[in-house]
Amino acid sequence: MANYFNTLSLRDKLNQLGKCRFMEAQEFSDGVSALKGKKIVIVGCGAQGLNQGLNMRDSGLDVSYTLRESAIKEKRQSYQNATENAFNVGTYEELIPGADLVINLTPDKQHTSVIKAVMPLMKQGATLSYSHGFNIVEEGMKIREDLTVIMVAPKCPGSEVREEYKRGFGVPTLIAVHPDNDPRGVGLDQAKAYAVATGGNRAGVLESSFVAEVKSDLMGEQTILCGLLQTGSILCFDKMVEKGVDPGYASKLIQYGWETVTEGLKYGGITNMMDRLSNPAKIKAFELSEELKDIMRPLFQKHMDDIMSGHFSKTMMEDWANDDKNLLTWRAATGETAFEKTPAADVSISEQEYYDNGVLMVAFVRAGVELAYEAMTDSGIIGESAYYESLHETPLIANTIARKKLFEMNRVISDTAEYGCYLFDHACKPLLADFMKGIETDVIGETYGANRDNSVDNARLIAVNKAIRNHPVEVVGDRLRASMTAMKPIV
């Protein structure tokens, strides 16, 4: 199998990378009807599997789970997830032959072996679905010609797919039909129905391609979404402790701070997040983020280049073949960091205090979102996709850190995202060593400007506001957020 993207002509690469259409609400007026009454069988019942299945069932679809035999025999977590939620569970042989739609929600590493086992059992003309295009794009998996191949990729962790649905909303979702596998022309209707069933249409659906989804998804998760939140957590915590801030307070400020400041981002983009700061603090956060952008730009570009060339997927697949040695070592090391090991103190931190005492965190978020967006769009990914993979998803990942720190984030995201997150973090921390030497507690741990008056130079403030508001991620974001009128606050 060869990397599918690398086999395409330059023209096809650019066409597929640039495929991105924001779908109108009325395109979903048929609801779930294209899948109503069809037998849907989900392979795997983990982060995405369980939560997508729960939403689909609540939307009136017929969902069951197939698991590998050992998981059923040993009543593993995936078996418990499915049976405790009263789903029918069976082996591949029992359920796949009767399925109209088989949804592969196993980890990317397992896709080749899972598809090789499942494909011969699928009935003629059935549909195979993925939530990430890695197997098709990076591994070049070829699917039987009679089968339709679609992708419905929620742009967020599985836990949030469920939580947003329960709040009556949903998460932005990319849908695609593999151009090599749409023999009956039913792929798009089925993908649309699936997106309605998971609630995705309420938050916005992009009609995209497997290629655009993979390249943008990998970039977002490695950099701003997971990598930078990990690096920022560790560096901010260590700095506060070094400067004498109470470790329990520092731990709480970081654990819940990302969620709080990115809630501002979710509602009104970088502009609103920065507007939550006092004027002097906003100017300081802007200056810090400009510095961060200059230092980290080459690293963001390297990640994008390695993703585009296939170098990233090749090296990760080497780790798969080596029993995940790197992944498991890096995961264990994350568990040993002082941030992870220091419990949050039982102190109250008001919503505003998270901003006022977390100016550096706000700067990290602005720098990371803008750099990720810029690297993606510079490489041919359309602004809407880049927005979802940078700004929109950051708060959803931050929610996972609020639950149980980096452990929870790395548990909830896919193994692919986790691997890329560690790669970025290991390269980024040394890159920021000199920058961090100059950081004091006025920008992390204490209120910026507490002992000063609030005056600022008007011309400077106007220039800063202009730079923030005119960034393309803000322009695209304003438009996309306008379509998310049903957005619900975190309670």
Ligand SMILES: NC(=O)C1=CN([C@@H]2O[C@H](COP(=O)(O)OP(=O)(O)OC[C@H]3O[C@@H](n4cnc5c(N)ncnc54)[C@H](OP(=O)(O)O)[C@@H]3O)[C@@H](O)[C@H]2O)C=CC1
């Ligand atoms: N995590 C996320 O939030 C997101 C994930 N995705 C994509 O969704 C897909 C699923 O990822 P995710 O939910 O993280 O996966 P998980 O790691 O949470 O899923 C594990 C499930 O797959 C099963 N499984 C593992 N290995 C095998 C195997 N060899 N054969 C059969 N079943 C197996 C497990 O069962 P068992 O008990 O047998 O081990 C378990 O049910 C991936 O393509 C990922 O990229 C997309 C968006 C976000």
Ligand SMILES: CC[C@](O)(C(C)=O)C(=O)O
């Ligand atoms: C951010 C990571 C992700 O792409 C996701 C939750 O969207 C993943 O692969 O887990």
Ligand SMILES: [Mg+2]
């Ligand atoms: Mg993703």
Ligand SMILES: [Mg+2]
């Ligand atoms: Mg991913």
